[in-house]
Amino acid sequence: MKIFLNKTVATFILLLAINFVHSQEVLSRISVSGNSFVKEDGKIVVFRGLNTSDPDKLERQQLWNKSYFEEMKHWGANLVRFPVHPTAWKKRGKESYLKLLDDGIQWAGELGMYVVIDWHSIGNLRTEMYQHDMYDTDKKQTFDFWRTIGKKYGKNTTVAFYELFNEPTTYNNELGTITWEQWKELNKEMIGILRANGGEGIPLVAGFNWAYDLTPVKDSPLDVEGIAYVSHPYPQKREKPWEEKWTKDWGFVKDKYPVILTEIGFCGPEDPGAHSPVVSDESYGDTITNYSDEKGISYVVWVFDKEWAPRLYIDEKYTPSRHGKYFKKKLQSYKY
Amino acid sequence: MKIFLNKTVATFILLLAINFVHSQEVLSRISVSGNSFVKEDGKIVVFRGLNTSDPDKLERQQLWNKSYFEEMKHWGANLVRFPVHPTAWKKRGKESYLKLLDDGIQWAGELGMYVVIDWHSIGNLRTEMYQHDMYDTDKKQTFDFWRTIGKKYGKNTTVAFYELFNEPTTYNNELGTITWEQWKELNKEMIGILRANGGEGIPLVAGFNWAYDLTPVKDSPLDVEGIAYVSHPYPQKREKPWEEKWTKDWGFVKDKYPVILTEIGFCGPEDPGAHSPVVSDESYGDTITNYSDEKGISYVVWVFDKEWAPRLYIDEKYTPSRHGKYFKKKLQSYKY
Amino acid sequence: MKIFLNKTVATFILLLAINFVHSQEVLSRISVSGNSFVKEDGKIVVFRGLNTSDPDKLERQQLWNKSYFEEMKHWGANLVRFPVHPTAWKKRGKESYLKLLDDGIQWAGELGMYVVIDWHSIGNLRTEMYQHDMYDTDKKQTFDFWRTIGKKYGKNTTVAFYELFNEPTTYNNELGTITWEQWKELNKEMIGILRANGGEGIPLVAGFNWAYDLTPVKDSPLDVEGIAYVSHPYPQKREKPWEEKWTKDWGFVKDKYPVILTEIGFCGPEDPGAHSPVVSDESYGDTITNYSDEKGISYVVWVFDKEWAPRLYIDEKYTPSRHGKYFKKKLQSYKY
Numbered sequence A, B, C: 001m002k003i004f005l006n007k008t009v010a011t012f013i014l015l016l017a018i019n020f021v022h023s024q025e026v027l028s029r030i031s032v033s034g035n036s037f038v039k040e041d042g043k044i045v046v047f048r049g050l051n052t053s054d055p056d057k058l059e060r061q062q063l064w065n066k067s068y069f070e071e072m073k074h075w076g077a078n079l080v081r082f083p084v085h086p087t088a089w090k091k092r093g094k095e096s097y098l099k100l101l102d103d104g105i106q107w108a109g110e111l112g113m114y115v116v117i118d119w120h121s122i123g124n125l126r127t128e129m130y131q132h133d134m135y136d137t138d139k140k141q142t143f144d145f146w147r148t149i150g151k152k153y154g155k156n157t158t159v160a161f162y163e164l165f166n167e168p169t170t171y172n173n174e175l176g177t178i179t180w181e182q183w184k185e186l187n188k189e190m191i192g193i194l195r196a197n198g199g200e201g202i203p204l205v206a207g208f209n210w211a212y213d214l215t216p217v218k219d220s221p222l223d224v225e226g227i228a229y230v231s232h233p234y235p236q237k238r239e240k241p242w243e244e245k246w247t248k249d250w251g252f253v254k255d256k257y258p259v260i261l262t263e264i265g266f267c268g269p270e271d272p273g274a275h276s277p278v279v280s281d282e283s284y285g286d287t288i289t290n291y292s293d294e295k296g297i298s299y300v301v302w303v304f305d306k307e308w309a310p311r312l313y314i315d316e317k318y319t320p321s322r323h324g325k326y327f328k329k330k331l332q333s334y335k336y
Ligand SMILES: [Mg+2]
Pocket: A167, A232, A263
């Protein structure tokens, strides 16, 4: 039987199809309940995700497209983190950069993956000194970034997390001083701005020592509801055996609050870009994933790129690196 | 009879005439006495004035000239307020903008009208976040503006008022936080800078909620002499009946300190640019002017322009709008 | 006898020679002991030096060369001070300016003279307001400057001193307010940054009133070891007789801490550029040098330039001015 559709009917079916796809895209809003992330139905979610490189870099390399996201989905990610470098944000311009985020959030959502938007600076926001010029920002730009993100994506359920400041560090005081109380106050200001502008996602708060150290949370957590804490426990931050030290340094926080490791990963010493504190081997992979899984801690592997280190793949066919082989297998092993 | 003047006599007469005009220009210095503005002879003055639009805009439209000031005088204004947008100040350049102010102050003074210089930003000076990019400034630029104004016009008696910051607001915390104590400290810094640089005019201090709310003044006024407080009680800031609410929100301040409403006005709902909180009718005009007159509160109507809203006139002949008809009649009715 | 050297031997000798010259350059590290500056062997040093003008200016005039340093050495200086204007630092660019400093430090060291690197701003670093646009800077740039200097010259023993901020002043509050406690905190931040970045030289801390006034040090010194205090006691800061007043204003500090007068000097009233507070005569020279010598206070004369005032020489042959004649003779008279 041959079917002829007139234009109106065809349009109707097309709209239905679009609507169907669209309804697939609307992910359940993630929120904080006790020390966990939960969906709207109250079910606990643990995230195992992948870091993209800077969307601006990927776009310039013509890699910021849906197939990149499909590959991350194929590797088993249920979360992707976008590291937005302040200097890229400024150079590309707010409007143009937001288009990249629009696309990435759309693709992630269509594939059922959540998104972390990460203000990817490294240094001391109080003195406005940074590890490198590419991380340069100031309080005014940082506040404005979160105001913009809150307004634009605050109601978008795909954007589950706002990582307020990637890696706070004084670089052993080379970047001046900042106390934990001062850092808390800056985070509270950012959280207040996000929420006043409609941000319904979860703010992520990092500690000092390049987002490794959460020890001050024991006596002085933020007096703000609905947030989670971040650590970046790269292998060389501590000597083996790691577990007890990790518990003292950041793992204990999970007793009371949700914790997400937004950067983990390793390089073999022979790998390109190998540098302290990331040099290790698969034993690190086993230890950090077992530790996290046991405690229900979420994690995001750094980095789904073939040039930045520790790289997860080595060529345009997404052939896994040693590091990539480990985590591709691991992420694919989870039954959610 | 035909008169022949030789050149010397003509010059002499010309100089006399100039001197006469000039002596007319020197207005009595306005100062604060108790809860009032007074002239040098101690006589209380109540101001009823008009807001110009930004002198930069008027100059670009070739409207920044003496006839514009003559028209405001004709409407009954004894005070004019110049809203200097920080971005216009920056774009035009300090030297060039000061020439506009020179002219405006000169024309106003020649016509016996006093001047408010108003740093026309809207937002949170502490976090340096603003309602719109056109209001963008920072503490450094703001302090430098008042240093410049103090130095340049501090002894000029026509410049009666320095309105330190037009409309402080956190925009319901979208622009971050600022406490009343922090706001007081910023105002004291600006007042200190003005006075150290020779500013003998009266600093005007506004409260939060777009310069509407002065309730914190009850318990925590600035510990500085010789200042006045500002409110912008547009009609929709409160529901009718207004009087009691106004008294609680800002009117009570007049019991102790001088108060000036540097922006009042209304649009009919049909008028171009009608927007919350300015939509109302002549009943607002009656209420706010009666309220002010009873208490001896000064006011300045927004805005003597044919494009900005609520506009007071509608064409190049200064034909009054509905709003303009109301206030032209009202201002012309005062017997000083 | 004719000697033939083969290439290897020639290179060896060359290296020896370079090494010899180099070993001459390595000056003993200066540190603080009690209220004195000492060399590594514990021997007290008192400095009598000369201010260069801004290296950027000298280079543009093709005067930034070794003969300029040889002349200062010939005049008897054992210390030279480089006033780095923030705006010159910015305009020339960090990398290019550092090359000037590299050369100057090298030449000074070869001649056995120590160096003060002086961040030559005048004003209020807290409000970021300055006496003149050429002194414009902000906290971020200032912190970054000292981070850069600490990293680059921290181990270089020729660079004995870091003068954190040339002349702090509120200009009688025209530049806003700053308390002594706020000023101490800014200095401590800068000292911390310098030291964390490897700066082993001695930080120099100035007081208010254009670096004249150290009275707050009596009750509230910085709680930091290994620093010295600065005064700029130009002749007209106080009326004659000076000694008692100087002791009360800054001289008393030498009872506990090292003191260095990084700017002294005078103009006759007839000299070019004569301005308050520098107008005086040789009696000032006698008084300030006797006062300093008696107490073991170091000093640096302003300024080894033929255009800036008070100038020390008047032409390209380094012919001394009246001021120069006085101090050339004085500096040459010391037996170290
Ligand atoms: Mg990292």
